[in-house]
Amino acid sequence: CKQLWEEGLKAYVRQWWNWLDFIMLSLYLTTFSLKGVAYIQVQSGRYGPRVLQRAMWPGNDPSLIAEGVFAVANVFSFARIIYLFQTNPHLGPLQISLGCMIIDIAKFLFIFFLVLTSFACGLNQLYWYYDSNTEFCETKVVNGENITFNCQYNPDAFMTIGNTFATLFWSLFGISSPKSTDLVEDDFFIETVGQGLFMSYHVSAIVVLINMLIAMMTKSFQVIEDHADREWKFARSKLWMGYFDEGSTLPPPFNLIISPKAIYYFLMGTKRVIFKLCPQIANFCRRQPFDRSTIKPENQNANYIGSPPDRKFQEPNGNPHVGFNFRPSDINYQDVMKRLVSRYIHQTKKQLRQDGVNEDDLLEIKQDISSLRYELREDRKREAAKNTSQIDSIKRDIIRSLRGNQAWMPSNYGSVPPQDIPSPISSAGFMTPMEFESLKQELITCLRDEMRTLLTREQHIPQGSVQQPPIVNSELYETHLYTQL
Numbered sequence: 001c002k003q004l005w006e007e008g009l010k011a012y013v014r015q016w017w018n019w020l021d022f023i024m025l026s027l028y029l030t031t032f033s034l035k036g037v038a039y040i041q042v043q044s045g046r047y048g049p050r051v052l053q054r055a056m057w058p059g060n061d062p063s064l065i066a067e068g069v070f071a072v073a074n075v076f077s078f079a080r081i082i083y084l085f086q087t088n089p090h091l092g093p094l095q096i097s098l099g100c101m102i103i104d105i106a107k108f109l110f111i112f113f114l115v116l117t118s119f120a121c122g123l124n125q126l127y128w129y130y131d132s133n134t135e136f137c138e139t140k141v142v143n144g145e146n147i148t149f150n151c152q153y154n155p156d157a158f159m160t161i162g163n164t165f166a167t168l169f170w171s172l173f174g175i176s177s178p179k180s181t182d183l184v185e186d187d188f189f190i191e192t193v194g195q196g197l198f199m200s201y202h203v204s205a206i207v208v209l210i211n212m213l214i215a216m217m218t219k220s221f222q223v224i225e226d227h228a229d230r231e232w233k234f235a236r237s238k239l240w241m242g243y244f245d246e247g248s249t250l251p252p253p254f255n256l257i258i259s260p261k262a263i264y265y266f267l268m269g270t271k272r273v274i275f276k277l278c279p280q281i282a283n284f285c286r287r288q289p290f291d292r293s294t295i296k297p298e299n300q301n302a303n304y305i306g307s308p309p310d311r312k313f314q315e316p317n318g319n320p321h322v323g324f325n326f327r328p329s330d331i332n333y334q335d336v337m338k339r340l341v342s343r344y345i346h347q348t349k350k351q352l353r354q355d356g357v358n359e360d361d362l363l364e365i366k367q368d369i370s371s372l373r374y375e376l377r378e379d380r381k382r383e384a385a386k387n388t389s390q391i392d393s394i395k396r397d398i399i400r401s402l403r404g405n406q407a408w409m410p411s412n413y414g415s416v417p418p419q420d421i422p423s424p425i426s427s428a429g430f431m432t433p434m435e436f437e438s439l440k441q442e443l444i445t446c447l448r449d450e451m452r453t454l455l456t457r458e459q460h461i462p463q464g465s466v467q468q469p470p471i472v473n474s475e476l477y478e479t480h481l482y483t484q485l
Contacts, residue, residue: 016099017083020076027073034066086235093228096235097221104216112209119201120164126194127158130183155180158194171198172206398443 004012012018038061041047057064082098085091157167157180170176181194224231 016102017080020080024073024076024080027069027076031066031070031073034062034069038062038066083239086232086239089232092232092235093224096231097224100220100224101217104220105213108209108213108216112205115201115204115209116165116168119197120161120168122197123158123168123194124161124164126190126197127181128160130159130185155182157181168201168205171202172210 003018041062042050082095085095155177156163157176158164167176167180181191181198183191
């Protein structure tokens, strides 16, 4: 009750172990209540004689019910010890895996109950017409007397809905007879349908659902096993925090003893109730309240040097002075802890900013260098493509100009003596075939020499050395990224 009162209902029901405690305590309280009811009924004399053999007790006797409830409570009581296994490095991960499997088992039971109910209703509807008390016996006359032997009865496995549920459940473990669907009336069609339903139940429940449950439990166990150390440490820390938190003064079962703190809280609560119901008594007994907070309010009668705008109060003589505009209810433990945490986070971030290069800065610089490398590579490709296009355009212009000059030549250039052919300068655009061939050879020679020079320069560059990028009139080197690097 103390834990429920301090944590609240929502926080209490989130933990599965609290549900186990609630069920266990409820069963024990029910046992004691039934024992008390049985004692009162016997003492009153309205329940029959005080001394009666146990075999003569009615089935709904409170003592019998109390014994059954007490047996179930003992099961939950000993199962509560599993909670302490979380501190053990060998049993802790296994206990956590078992907790995860419970959720899978609950999902399986929901589907299994639907399948079980469907087959139970069908089989019961098929067999409830046949009375289990029906007897078929063989008779034989011996010495003039009729003797009955080999008596057969209809099985009662599916006669009632309760027996049907029990038969189908125990058949999962092989505790059922294959002849549960046989009838003494030799009704072939009913027996065939019953056997078909029984076989379908075994296939769907045992072959499908049971194996699905095993697969789900295996998956849950494997997930916990992969992170066994982390899961176990988390559960162990959670268990320790539960013991460190504020709670009962004494551990169970000594927490049932009333402590002085509980008496003090009870008296204070009674006092508040009386003051609330009787305002006259509250006004008569009212005095200066005692502040129990950790941070005490500042003395309002203290004098300060200077006059900050946020420290103003009046002394008894009416003169304004400096002080805190303070309300005691505004400062409590939660506010103080919140401010301390905020200050710690702020100082930590400030210290990280003031320190040298951290991992985030290195990652940022690495990304910037990588992006710059790709930009330089793309820029170099663009410049190479531009130079190639320029060379191609120059070639096309030269070929176009040469073809144009050749088109302007006279048709009878072969009959003209060589000494009468004008030069390119004096002819204003007319070229002889010899001059055309010499110009072409000169261009080819220049291009060949230029290519040899470039290849020689490339061969003299040692391997592994980083080539300098070409001088490019690009705006890339004026960007903010290049300036930072």
